[in-house]
Every structure is written in C-alpha cells, then in structure tokens.
Amino acid sequence: MQETIVGAINDALHTEMATDEQVVVFGEDVAESGGVFRATDGLKDRFGGERVTDTPLSEIAIVGGAVGLAMYGYRPVAEIQFSGFLPPAFDQLVTQASRIRWRTRGEWTAPLVVRTPYGAGVNALEHHSESLEGAYGHIPGLKVVVPSTPHDAKGLLIAAIRDPDPVLFLEPKHIYRSFSGDLPEDSYEEPIGKAAVRRTGSELTVISWGAMMEPTIAAVENYGVDAEIIDLRTISPLDHKTVVESVKRTGRAMIVHEAARTGGFGSELVARINDDALMYLEAPVERVTGFDIPVPLLSMEDYYLPNPPRIEEGIRRVLDY
C-alpha cells in the first residue's frame, strides 16, 4: 500500500499496540482528537482509554512519567506535540531516562519512546521549528532516530518501541504528508543504528537525514554528479562505518542538515571522517546547514532552510576544490 510518513507512524503504532499489550501511548491531544497531526488517530477507539491517554500540558511529567512506566515494565510511547516544547523535559532525558540502566547496573531499564514532530518548513509559530538532534545526540544512553521515508518511519518506530533502551524519535514534520511511498502491511523492523544508502555513486558522498533528504536528492540529480547519498536514519548510535567506507571510496564528502551549524551534528561527522578517512580526502568536508540563528518566524523561514540551490553550491565547492 501507499502511505505518507505520518500514516506510516500511525500504522506502526496500531501494529505494535496490537502485538504487545505493554505498549501504552500518551501525550497532549493524542487520544480524543487523534493528535494534532493525526499520528495517533484511531488508537483510543481501538485500544481504549487505559492504553491511550490524553495528558495535561506537562512535558516534564510526560517524559519523566514515561521513564517510570518503563521502569515498571511497560513500553511507553509518549508524544511531545512539537519538539520545541521538549526542552523543559530535557532534564528528564539527561538526568533520568538515559541513566536508569547505568545507575541501577542493569536492574532497571527505561525502554521508552518519545515521539515528536521536529524541524522547520511548515510556516508554524515560534518554538515549532527547532532542530536540536545534535543536542540530544550528545546525551550518552539516549538513542536518537530520524526517519525520512514512510517505509523507514514504520520499521524504525516498531524497532524503537521494541528497543531495550530509551529512544527519542524525531519525526520530520515538513515531510509528514508531502509524499507517499510503499508501505508493507505486515510488522517489520528497520535496524536502529544503521544508515541507508539512498543512492550509490563514486564521485562524492552526501550525508543527510530527515526532511533534508528530499532537497539533497533533488540537488544531486539537478547537478548531475555521481554522488552516493547516505540517509543517516539514526543520529545516535551513529553508523560510522557506512559513512567512512563510502568516503574512502569517493574521496569527497558533504553533509546537509537544517540545524544551526555550530556544534550541529555535522561537526561530529566531520570529526569522524577526519579520524578515519583523512588520507582519502580530495577536499575538505563541506557542510550545508542552517545558519547560527534561531529558526526565523514564518515569513523568512525559507531563507534559513538549506534548499537545492544552496546544496548545489556546496557540491560545486567540494568538486572544484
């Protein structure tokens, strides 16, 4: 069947809730209205109010509550309505979720999923457009996943729910409904911590994830370079091997992300490439990213986001070096 990314997420939740009775879903507006993006549509009708719960506006309690439920043996899937509202719960991610297994020497674990729509490009209000995957990827003990296709969204979300450790599942809302793709009807997992090669090529390696995959692919095709395109899919743990081996083959690398540049996840990728593929490089690793500013309000946000022309300029710089 053909599905959008948000449809695939909905499908994954239905599939996994039917498979595992320990899975519970909660968050703001997820039950009665089916979520502001309809990601949790139909879950309450099918699985009941005990397992699908509307919560008060309490991000700290939603994430911290998920940790407690997980410690007690449940498989909580909590929704934070927009990733811009996650920072109040940052404390719970850093101080609790990521450390339960470590602190209790494995006696307790926190197999929870926090799902949240993230990123810019939908002309939303302030605090609705952040890309902070670099900050979350910096927390040891927390897994950070970003799908970019309907197929991956379903497989990665099911894997995240089954994962024995806490997973932050960032959903690129800009592409929630912008295209449909093949979606298997059965239950399946896509491995967390494994990048996908979206296009093979020999002249350049382009690494991206989430909503930036589409403009990246468009730019590569428009430029006509024989580039290998890697969709990272997981920020943490990083599939360092796929990246490095590709760069060793192509000799050139470029990273595209919409988050601000300084300290963004691209910086980590450059460091890894320098560590393990420096002598193979024909040019410095190029980054095309958001600027070091907050995502602008809606009238100017498209000036912030990397787009195919900006990515093409980046390709030119790497090739012409």
Add this chain to the structure above:
Amino acid sequence: MNNDHKLVASVGADQGRISQENLEIGLFQILAPDGSYNSEAVPSLDDDAFRELYRWMLVERTFDKRMVKLQRRGQIGTFGSGRGQEASIIGSGYALKDDDWLLGMGREAGAMFLQGLPIRDLILFWRGLEDANREMAKHNQMIAISIGSHLPLVTGTAWGMKLADEDNVVTAYFGDGASSTGAVHEAVNFAGVLDVPAVFFCQNNQYAISTPFEKQTNARSVAQRAIGYGINGIRVDGNDVLAVYEAVSEARKAARAGNPTLVESVTYRRDAHTTSDDPGRYRNESEVEQWQERDPIARYESFLRSEGLWSEIDRETLVEEINDEFDAALAAADEYEQRSVDEIFEYLYDELPPYLQRQLVEFKAFLEERPDAYDHIEQRVKG
C-alpha cells in the same frame, strides 16, 4: 513563640487534613447572564468608560473575525482567536496602566491594543515578521508561544520592579493548559515568596486544544492553587466584563502592595484553538451554543441599556469604524517592506560575531549569484 503556628499539634480526625471539598470556591460575578446585576458591586467608572468597555469588546471580536478570514485567504499564518473571551480580555486589559508590563500567550489582542500596540503590529506578528516582536517590546509586551514558559519571566520582571521601587506591575496572561506546566508552578510560588508586583491572569477557556479542563487537572479550579502557592486567588466570571475589570483592578492594587494574585477568569473559547485545529473532533455543538447564550457582549449590552447608556451607542456605526481601522492597519501591514535577509541575523547578539557576519555575507553573495534560489524560496507554497 511567633513560629508556634507551624507546630500546632493535630488532634482528632479532621485536624491536619484538607480535601477538595474544603476548597469549594464560588464565582465572582457582578453581571448575571440574564442581564441582572448588583448595582452596589458595579465598579465606579464614568459613563465614557462604561461605553469604552463596550467598544473595546467589539474591537476584540472584530479583530478575531477579520484575522480568521485573513488566515483562510492565506494572508497570515496560523492564528489563535479569542472569540467568546472578549470580557475576559478587555475587562483585564482595561484595568492595566500604560507602563504596566504584559507578558502574554497570544489570545489577548484587545488587552495589547489597550496598552497602545497598533493593530498593524499584531497583524505583522501573525504574519511571522520578527519586527512585530520589537514593536510589542516597546509597549512592555511579549507573546510567548511555548506554553507557560513566560511566567518565570513575569516573576523576574516584577522582582525588578520591586527592587527599583516602581509603581507598575506585570501581568501574565496564560491559559488553563499552561497552569499544568512546571514553569508556571515554580514561577507563581516564587512570586509569592518574593512578594513581587505580579498579577497571574489565567484565562480558563475550558480547553487546551482538545483537552477539557476536567482532564487538565483534578483540582476543581485554578484559583484554589493560589493557597498552595501562598498567595491570594480569585475565581471570576470571565464573561462578565465588570467582574473581570473589578477583580484585576483589585489584583493590581494588591500587587503594588507586594501581594501577587492568581486570577482565574472562567470563560469559553468559541473558535478553534487555532486556525489549524478542528474543534468538531472533541466538543459538541450544543456545548458551544450553551456558551453562546452567555455571550459577554450581549450581556454587557443589557447592562448599558439598564443604565441608560445604550441610547448613545450605535453598534453598527461602531463596527464599521472598527472595520475601517482594521482595513487601515492591514494596508499598513501590506506596505511593511523593510525586508532583507539581514533581519534574521540581526539582534541575536548585541554585536554580530565574526563567524555570523561571514555567514550573512556569504549568504547574500549566494543570493546574488543564484537568483533561482530566490525563486525556489518565493515559489514554495506557504501556509
């Protein structure tokens, strides 16, 4: 000896216990839904002020209606209407002074206009122009989109007023949903400890997007929480403009004396949460109709009639005037053209650091070299 009250021993089953029943709070009301009122409780305002209150409620209603229409035509982004909350917004706003601070959440347009913010600037805000926030700041105003995140700032600003020995106060506008956030609990409690001139004005409009108040908290009211925070609270009929005005005026007075107040204004959002929301999914039409019968503007109109103040008011002419004002504001917003990419780089720091300057220079050069990038940006579907 002075601390003995903290150590009074409990004897008997009821001692030392408290339950929800102990916190049954009534609703402060002057003007009843049927139009009757207690004339002794009517605030002492002159006739012009009574008529102004009416006009301002019409401003709020007209603004909300026009903005929803603009959003439907794609001329602004997502918008949150305050329709149904006119008495709550205007009654509170009218009690504030020009040099008071107002840190809000977006559903209090009329209160912001009352403090002198031009309508144009609020149109620009919902259009997503950074400069709109600067104009608000000039009027001691700010809108926080991240729910409840501004209340600690309210406490801090009020603290500053206390330290500077000023006569003004800070009012926080927030919703019933926000009252569940951690930031709000910390901020109001902190304000109580510091004795600062803050008014915490919660518009309980019954819904946080789809979540009704009874699912937001098991407490019976927001006002009762004041006790836990160590301050005073009041629960006021938010569809009664006179009661809201009176309650916030009193809260303002108390704030200046170092006693912050938590005001819960009980009202109803008749429109969607925002233009992106479909309330048909979570509430039924009969409930909306019930609240329509408590319409704050109609209720106030009957008061003005009883007081003999109505004969001088021509509602149609007023609405026409307000629509003309809105037209002028919209035209001014349409003409607002000082746009360039510089604006999104400016003001992040006092001085643009070199690395950011370099990003700006390179981006401008890129836009010169690649006019197709402009096309790409400008042609992308908005909204």
